[in-house]
Amino acid sequence: MAYLCGDNNLEGACIDIMNELEQAGSTDDVEIVVQLDRISDWDSSNGDWTDTRRYHITRDTDSDRTIRSTLISQLGELNMGAEATLTNFVEWSIDNYPAEKYMLILYDHGGGWEGICYDSDPTPNDRLDLIELRSSMQDIRAHMGRNMDVVLMDACLMGMTEVAYALRGTADYLISSEETSVTGDCQYADFANRLRNYPSTTPESISDRIVDQWDLWSEGYGTVSAIRIYYVDNFVVPRADDLANILNVRFADYGQEIRDAWEDTEKFTGNSDYADLRDFAGEINQRITDSEINNRANQLIDLISANYAIVNERHGTNHPDAYGLSVYFPEETIRTQYAYTDFAADTEWDDFLENFINFGTPPDVQITDPFLGEMRNTRLTVGWQGRDVDSQSVTYKIYLSTNGGSSWYYLESVTYQESSSWKQHYEYYYTYSYPESDNCRVRIYAEDDTGLTTSVQSGMFTIDRTSPTVTLTKPQVGRIYINDRELSTATLATSSGLTIIVGSITLKASADDDRSGVDYVEFQAEGLLGNRYLSDDTFPYSCVWSPDMSGLEIGSFTISATAFDRAGNSCTRSLSNVMVFPTTASFVNSPYYSAEAMKEYNDTLNGGSA
Known part of the structure; x- marks a missing residue:
């Protein structure tokens, strides 16, 4: 047929x-x-x-x-x-x-x-x-x-x-x-x-x-x-699996010898990714003295012969070491489809190919933290992804430079078990011992257990431990505010040391930072029954607070403004003894009611000025 x-x-x-x-x-x-x-x-x-x-x-x-x-x-x-x-x-x-x-x-x-x-x-x-x-x-x-x-x-x-x-x-x-x-x-x-x-x-x-x-x-x-x-199925393939298994186990010991064996194994001009299987076993025996490996290689050599798997075989003078059975043996990349072959699925040959291809590959490191242009304060987070395809453990040495990489401070050495998949790692350090600088870098030097190394550096970032300045400009001590209007009549508030807020108010603050710049200002109204947080990241910094009618935002409060710079440093200024009333009615019925203040407020509503 x-x-x-x-x-x-x-x-x-x-x-x-x-x-x-x-x-x-x-x-x-x-x-x-x-x-x-x-x-x-x-x-x-x-x-x-x-x-x-x-x-x-x-x-x-x-x-x-x-x-x-x-x-x-x-x-x-x-x-x-x-x-x-x-x-x-x-x-x-x-x-x-x-x-x-x-x-x-x-x-x-x-x-x-x-x-x-x-x-x-x-x-x-x-x-x-x-x-x-x-x-x-x-x-x-x-x-x-x-x-x-x-x-x-x-x-x-x-x-x-x-x-x-x-x-x-x-x-x-x-x-x-x-x-x-x-x-x-x-x-x-x-x-x-x-x-x-x-x-x-x-x-x-x-x-x-x-x-x-x-x-x-x-x-x-x-x-x-x-x-x-029949002999390929029942003898050659199981012995090839055995050889692949022991080579996988001993790859850390004989990686270079295996690589050299591959170099001299008979390959074919039609596809240089195909190599003679028996010749590879023979080349292994010429380079490695290990009884377990040698026994498994010899079994494979004996099976790929006229007495077992091969009925007859002929080869030209340009292929003196061709014995009748090749195997997929790429130098650099395993084609995705190969995993779907029965031979790959049923043996460890594809795992052996992974080890072979990745032999001599240094650890791979990518710094994920800090990023280029970031600002850091007293606490420095160093994050990185690591992997190593032909090793089991990698030691990472972490360094910090505050002059763009001209010199380095040693921070720490840590060891992790790695694999061919990326793993995320984080370490944390305090920066009190190091100068503030706009030219900081992190360097990670990685060495695997075969002695192969990789060194990577982060982009430039800033260490800034100086806090910003902030002033709470509204409300001010001893003033009365009704529906955001500041009243000149402040007799009651001034004499009692109170600041009184009736209804809504625009909280205001001024902030500055000479190094990394102000990121945002957070306002906090802290009362006995609850807190309110408001923030603004745009100059001039202000937020409207409308106290809740439910009763949770009434009574004595401390109002504060906290400025955060882009490095995460902060500074807070507070005003205590602030009496808050959600409505004018709640103010009128309170012990802090000021008829003079209400009159001034009403006058402003009727065309006067506050």
Whole structure:
């Protein structure tokens, strides 16, 4: 069963493969069926049709490129990168051409763990990712009642541990390349004729033959291997997980050796993020002397061999250390989609990659407090976020400069357990011992437990410990105020040392600060039954207070004005012995009633002046 995805620039290669298969053709013992999808503008032969078609391959030994096999059906334009399209083709083939043994060929572009069978129409650049491929193969296995015997992936970079693991429990053998492959590598006519002449050939034997006949680009960059999927699932992947686990545990001890091992591990030109798994284990053993690590690496080396996971393997002279199974091993960034592969989900390999990528990364620090241009007083809050992706603890040394960073005062050293996630920290210090200044900075020097360091500084801020000045200008001592009018008749108030407020009043204050400036003035009316707070942040500073009629704001009060500067310093001035009456009626009925004051007030209402 050949699934030829020619809806891209490989259209011509698909035509050539069909002609190679026609060199053998179907027999009573061997059936060959093809589903081919084409595209316009790449290959105009054979009528230049562009839809998806199924063929029963018949023998044609002519050397031209004309397809002479039997056309079974024209399916219209299908997406060969869709799970359902693959499943439908294979199940149709099984139902119409039942056999004792089955081989599935997938021909197209390949991206290793990222997928295979890229389709340009009707969905541009769609592909079968490993999740879809596994789902399709599980449906096919359920339909067959057993595993697919051989899956041949004639596509770039598919010889990966992740790919073989995705086929577990659905296929027995995988033939694929760790490296980029080229059209013509796989000798279709050779193995098709082999099956024609020897139809009882076992799946392992034909897999072995295909590897032997693979063209390795004149012994250059090519690679190919036949893989026993059962051994990958039950032995290679568990041992790779074991090795990843112990390397994670010992990364703090052997981080540089692991990095050096990666440097010399065989990688592939098609994607330098893919590395040979067995060669990596060997490079680890060359650099690390640790019995537990060495034992786990040796087990992996033994398993990726002809006695276990590998049926046969060939590699060109430019890949002397390719052994048949690669693995995703990026140097700098893990692609987000990798987490969705079964191999990443079921092993600690992705955790190992995180440690590997982050090795040698110093702690990361961001100062969050104080900000540029802020004002601080006697208490200095230092806040920062810290993280360290490859360490467990970070020691922070905190410094203060009052001359823009020319010299520093040491404040404190603190240690926190960190991780790859940001954590917020705060420390508090008093500034009495340090000069006031407009040129202050905080510096944090961070060192993790591997000795890597980071130093960061805050923006310039001000330390100001000088309080502002404030004067309560209204009300004043010994005065009477009725509905905000200050009366000249103050005999009763003056003689008794009282200030009397009847009804609403505008509280007023003057304030000044030479360093950081006045931020706002807060007025407070403090009585026996309750307090009232009012504030104003605009010069001239004033607030209207209308005493509450409920009775809570009546009687004796202390009225104060507190000025706050932008550094948080404050100064308060107060006026005590203030008798407050919410209404004129409550004033008239009180012992503090002044007929003379009321007369003056009424006169002002009738046109006089207060």
